[in-house]
Amino acid sequence: MIVYAECSFFIPMAALLKAKRSVLKSMVVRIKNSYNVSIAEIDHQELWQRTTLALVATGSSNEVAEREVRRAIHFLESNPEWEMTEYTVEYY
Numbered sequence: 001m002i003v004y005a006e007c008s009f010f011i012p013m014a015a016l017l018k019a020k021r022s023v024l025k026s027m028v029v030r031i032k033n034s035y036n037v038s039i040a041e042i043d044h045q046e047l048w049q050r051t052t053l054a055l056v057a058t059g060s061s062n063e064v065a066e067r068e069v070r071r072a073i074h075f076l077e078s079n080p081e082w083e084m085t086e087y088t089v090e091y092y
Contacts, residue, residue: 001058001059001060001061001062001064001065001091001092002056002057002058002065002091002092003056003057003058003059003062003065003066003068003069003089003090003091003092004054004055004056004089004090004091004092005054005055005056005069005073005087005088005089005090006042006052006053006054006055006087006088007052007053007055007073007076007084007086007087008043008050008051008052008053008084008085008086008087009050009051009052009053009076009082009083009084009085010049010050010082010083010085011023011048011049011050011051011081011082012049012082012083013081014048014049015048016048017046017048019048020047020048020049020051023079023081023082024041024051027076027079028040028041028053030075031055031072031075031076034072034075035057035068035071035072035075036057036068037055037056037057037068037069037072038055038056038057039053039054039055039056039072040053040054041053042054051082053076055069055072055073056069057069057072062091066089066091069089073087
């Protein structure tokens, strides 16, 4: 089973793309090292206060894959440097 999630974030303290990319890179590396998911920025690459990330996990059941995606989303939400504005989860 495959679980796909999209998460959008607002980064209020980022005044330049460099600041946004610093926050983003740190979180993406930490997610890749800590959770069994794939993650990539899929939208708003040229806007300095917004980003949308896609996360994908596979597993023998929806529950296994969903648990890993939810854990990664919870970790992303815990970062005080940004605010999650919305997210969606889909199952395949």
